[in-house]
Amino acid sequence: MITLDEARAMIAVARAKGREMGLNPLSVVVLDAGGHPLAFEREDGASPGRFEIARGKAYGAVMLGMPGSVQKARAEEQPFFMGAVNGAFGGRLVPVPGGVLVLQDGVVVGAVGVTGDTSDKDAAVAVAGIEAAGFEARA
Amino acid sequence: MITLDEARAMIAVARAKGREMGLNPLSVVVLDAGGHPLAFEREDGASPGRFEIARGKAYGAVMLGMPGSVQKARAEEQPFFMGAVNGAFGGRLVPVPGGVLVLQDGVVVGAVGVTGDTSDKDAAVAVAGIEAAGFEARA
Amino acid sequence: MITLDEARAMIAVARAKGREMGLNPLSVVVLDAGGHPLAFEREDGASPGRFEIARGKAYGAVMLGMPGSVQKARAEEQPFFMGAVNGAFGGRLVPVPGGVLVLQDGVVVGAVGVTGDTSDKDAAVAVAGIEAAGFEARA
Amino acid sequence: MITLDEARAMIAVARAKGREMGLNPLSVVVLDAGGHPLAFEREDGASPGRFEIARGKAYGAVMLGMPGSVQKARAEEQPFFMGAVNGAFGGRLVPVPGGVLVLQDGVVVGAVGVTGDTSDKDAAVAVAGIEAAGFEARA
Structure with a gap:
């Protein structure tokens, strides 16, 4: 389980890392093991639709048990498959890197979605x- | 305009106030002037659907320019009207108190939604x- | 048929009348005989969701051939009926006054929706x- | 912020330019910084679905912070990505040129969508x- 304090720590470190790397304004969401939002922050200057994209990345990771990179590879191999799977979730998945699984003792306990x-x-x-929050990441 | 730092300050104070008042676990969202999420936190122990409820309260406030208490009064007077208006927004509004407008110099710049x-x-x-973040509230 | 110039004239006169009557900021849409937008204006200070409400009023008028006042009376008499009809249109109708049919030689050629x-x-x-644009109104 | 008078000026000049260039009947929408309609006009002879297309072009520009040409390039490079992003917005984006960002002092304050x-x-x-309305355009 990810506590709110842990979720906030994930966001704080992700954002700090983004600044350190000189990235564009980021939006970061943390979802629980059921794909539901625990915490979200959108940096100043990010476009207004970033929540939907961040959530779409993390949501697909949790719901399929596949990080964004695996979803992307699958989408390139079998576009019709990922398209159909996405449809089964009302089109809410964004199957690209940036949707990262969060594991604890080898079990998926949530996902982080980053866009920007x-x-x-x-x-x-x-x-x-x-990782800074003490969990294992699968990107 | 509400910056991310201001949005986070609103959430921090709202949560602290909730603890001070001995309330149940709260979920707090801050939306911008277009109804799009800037920041969200769900406290430990809150049920997983709280993002949708918090957003629904704040979203209706922004989109209609009416805080939750006014929406509720209207819904009690004319249930079919608020039901229909809600349908026009895809059923996303939650027309009850807890959706509070954020104003700056008399202009709506966003809304806060709290549930729990x-x-x-x-x-x-x-x-x-x-108010702690320096804005005017209309509840 | 309503031309764009006629639609714009309807909006201009409706807005001028609103100022003359000292009304709140208005949003006005003109739909064609198929319920599709011809022209829309949202006055400064109106809340961002006003397009959906204005359209919902006019759309119900055109699609059911009933002005808003008739829809409202029907909704009060038979809430389940109007609710079900609204569902059949994806919840897009707003069945209250302010959705006004536009007729030419006794035939519905569109509708105007006003909110504010x-x-x-x-x-x-x-x-x-x-009426200023030379059509018959049924409110 | 774009006022209604400024939005109407943008539409008037865009339409005049279309006539000067001998273009087909145009439909033009102006959205605010949250993706919500400020003004719309559909010229005589345009097909009835043009509001959705104009809005889809402008909506994607605002929500993603990317003008139509950038969205199109991205859709050609990574079709599954833009398809999935579109799904995350309920399929409302139309990622092609004609969705143009409106900036003021370097900040996105809305978008114009043109189709026809x-x-x-x-x-x-x-x-x-x-540009005629005194804003910066990013196409």
Whole structure:
């Protein structure tokens, strides 16, 4: 289980890492094991739709048990499959890097979704936040 | 405009006020002037659907320019009207106290939505957070 | 058929009438005979969700061939009926005064939807706009 | 912030530019910084679905902070990404040129969406309207 304090720590570190790397304004969401929001922050200057994108990345990771990079690979291999799966979730998944699973003792307890810079950099800051809070990340 | 730091200050004060008042675990969202999330926190022990409720309260306030108490009064007077208006927004509004407008120089710049305890107490902590951040609240 | 120039004239007169009557900031939409937008204006100071409400009023009028006042009476008499009808249109109808049919030689050619003040005043300015443009209004 | 008078000026100039260039009947929407309609006009002879297309172009620009040309390039590079992002917004985005960001002092304050002719010409008239109203355009 991710507590709110842990979720906030993940966001704080992810954002600090983004500043350190000189990234664009980031938006970061932490979802619980059921795909529901625990905490979210959108940095000044980010566009207004960033919550939906951050959540879409993390939501797909939790609901499918697949981090964004795996979803992306699958989408490239079998576009119709990921499209259909997405439809089954009302189109809410955003299957690209930046949706990172959060594990504790090998069990998925949630996911972090980051958007704002390139997908790979989004994923890197998510991993930094998750690990700093004492969890295992799967990007 | 509400900055992320101001949004986080609103949430911090609203949550502190909730603890001071001995309220149930709270969930607090801050939306911008277009109804889009800036920041959200869900306290430990709150049920997983709280983001949607907090957002629904704040979203209706922003989109209609009416705080939750006014929406509720209107819903009691003309249930079919508020039901229909809600439908026009895809059913996303939650027209009860706890959706509080944030004003700056008399202009609506966003809204805070709180859920977890009774609607009136939810509204009270939202007001506390908004005022502590230097804005005017309309509950 | 309503031309764009006629639609703009309806909006201009409705807005002027609103100022003359000292009403709140208004939002006015003109829909064609198929319920699709021809023109829309939202006055400064109106809340951001006003397009959906204005359209909902006019859309119900066109799609059911019933002005807002008739829809409202029906909703009060038979709430389940109007609720179900609204569901059949994806919840997009707002069945209150302010949705006014536009007729030409006795045939419905569109509708005007106004929102911002009380429903009856909204309807009054819609009628003023429609008649000034040389059409018959049914409110 | 874009006032209604400024929005109407953008539409007037965009339409005049379209006539000057001999374009097909145009439909032009102006959205605020939250993606909500301020003003819309559909020229005589345009097909009835044009509001949704104009809004979809402008809505994606605002919500993602990316003008239509950037969205299109991204959609060509990573079709599954833009498809998924679109799903996260309920399928409302139309990621092609003609969705043009409106900036004031370097900050996005809204977007103009134009549809009716080729996407590049749609974008050109949007830019003309935005600049004539004293704003910066990003197409």
